[in-house]
Amino acid sequence: MTTSDWRSRKKAETRRAIQEHALRLFDEKGYEATTVEDIAAAAGVSHMTFFRYFPRKEEVVEYDDYDPMITEVIAARPPEEPPLEALHGAIRSAIEAILPIDGPTILARTRLILRTPALRNRSWIAQQETVVVFATALARRSGAATPDFATTVQASAVLGVMNVVLTTWAESDDADLLGLIDDAFAALQQVSFTVA
Amino acid sequence: MTTSDWRSRKKAETRRAIQEHALRLFDEKGYEATTVEDIAAAAGVSHMTFFRYFPRKEEVVEYDDYDPMITEVIAARPPEEPPLEALHGAIRSAIEAILPIDGPTILARTRLILRTPALRNRSWIAQQETVVVFATALARRSGAATPDFATTVQASAVLGVMNVVLTTWAESDDADLLGLIDDAFAALQQVSFTVA
Amino acid sequence: MTTSDWRSRKKAETRRAIQEHALRLFDEKGYEATTVEDIAAAAGVSHMTFFRYFPRKEEVVEYDDYDPMITEVIAARPPEEPPLEALHGAIRSAIEAILPIDGPTILARTRLILRTPALRNRSWIAQQETVVVFATALARRSGAATPDFATTVQASAVLGVMNVVLTTWAESDDADLLGLIDDAFAALQQVSFTVA
């Protein structure tokens, strides 16, 4: 039991160390100019260990472990809430919880992704995976095991919204992320009514 | 002048030949498994020539530029329509116009892109560009020169929706694209109200 | 003693489990595409344990040792038979005895070996060893303790013949192995006379 704990803590630390050094180096020298060997050396491990944790170089940027949390938070929303409100609320609480700790990291990462063509690829994939996560969580809330077309459409729309939110946030110097989220969801709500 | 003509015709042909062989090979063996050398050999040129026409391997997969057309169609929607309806209508008409001619090509290409990680990169870029196009068109409709945050959010949400539509269409065997579009926009409209 | 028994039974089981999973995976994905890690995982052990049982990856593919039996059968042939006839008869009886029981296994394994470059290595070694076995048996039949050059040449030629026989058999769908053997030995006999 303690073994497990100890081991997984150690692993999480190694993973984190690699990721941190990677992001720092990417920031300093650029993504393409930073080799896996550089990162491994900086993190004090071998390239083998790097690839054990991140099978492809790009994954070191993309990786986070927010999915289970967000799933939980969405599932916890009252079932009578309409999907938009549920997702809004869930994203809001999740970000609120994450921001104080991981805020700078996320900001740096978002900027890096926006700056680096090779990473936007994976970003898209990650986004598609998040669509599934969101849609599944929504489906669960209403008792279904797997998401249907409508649910997936809604989840994808919200991800589209969040895209703009994060991009805007990353490109500005001191925007208020929570405020942007609220504004964005308001804009989405208005899409069927007022003339933009 | 005639020389010039002859030259540029020759060039266009080479370009086309390379591109055709490339797409065929991507389709047969997958994008990553197809080397630049393979393509060049198939097209009967050296890899150098390949690079002359397409500076990077990814660029051989081109994305048809329907943007100007879409812009026009969006701008042509009656100004009192809410944005969602305008985009829905515009996309609908555009697709209706394109489908009979380019349908199979688009289907094939969409499938290839979905299957091929490396291509989704550019797809993402294209998508971000399309967000700007949509947002700008929406802004114009209401007299603004450049899109604001809310407009961009809405455009991005709609692109998210279209993502799901195209994916579903490409993955199914004989789905009705226009029907999917209508369903998807209906689902988006419902996002603020009903429980999924 | 009982402890010892239990231990060795356990060990034999582990060994068997590793070997079975290895062969299954080789068959499914090919030898090179199957990593030691894959096999170990499938057998529910670590790769360390794998290496404890099979010091090198190749050794997991074992070649059943029919050698003593063949030796006996060759020795049992009447001494006045010329070598070719003796080997033919011996191989024939041996195969006849083995086929009903091990036939499918041998067929599967032969196909695997033919399909799998890395395995042909050991196949070759086995073959060289079999040459020695054949040659020694032939030598014994004529009273010599060790084979001479001529005997070795003859044994090797016969093995070359058997190579083609097994290959042809493994590549066909329902060839008659005994018939192929007879045909092959007939062809060898004709080599000095008729024009192919």
Added chain:
Amino acid sequence: MTTSDWRSRKKAETRRAIQEHALRLFDEKGYEATTVEDIAAAAGVSHMTFFRYFPRKEEVVEYDDYDPMITEVIAARPPEEPPLEALHGAIRSAIEAILPIDGPTILARTRLILRTPALRNRSWIAQQETVVVFATALARRSGAATPDFATTVQASAVLGVMNVVLTTWAESDDADLLGLIDDAFAALQQVSFTVA
């Protein structure tokens, strides 16, 4: 025309240089202990060039270009000769022609292969290819386009014989290769008659 000549001569030289350095290094430090990088450096090329010429490290040992020659020599044998005699004569002339020039290289190579497990693998493959070459040449001699079962059997038997010849030659200090060939073919001829 001269271009072609010049280029292919250059290529042949590079290939030869790589192969020579490889064999020398293998001899000095052993096959496994010699890296591709070592060889490339010794030959004054990059590892890329090495792999362009020899897709796998092992192939640098195996490669020779005797096949076309041997094909020709076999085809040139009088058609009324029985296959064994034809192959015997052809191999004899071929070796006679090659020996004074490439003798030491072949000897070194054969010894290396016998000494090095990883190489015996490829050797088997090469042998199977040579079987096809021999069989095809035999078939041509009698007017057939592709070899049949009997022809293949005969070719494979002869290769089995040559195996023993080369092994014996390589393991002895000063054996007479041509004499061994004659003895071996005599032994093969006797296989159906006398008691070994």
Added chain:
DNA sequence: ACTAGCGGGACCTCCCGTTCAT
């Protein structure tokens, strides 16, 4: 303008061994 050949340098994988903990 086009080609053949070659190289730099990175990515990623694998084998097999080691170390430390159980």
Added chain:
DNA sequence: ATGAACGGGAGGTCCCGCTAGT
């Protein structure tokens, strides 16, 4: 005795650019 994590180090492949020839 067994397992998890890690590393050394090589193999093999690719992209893309450069040079020298035609």
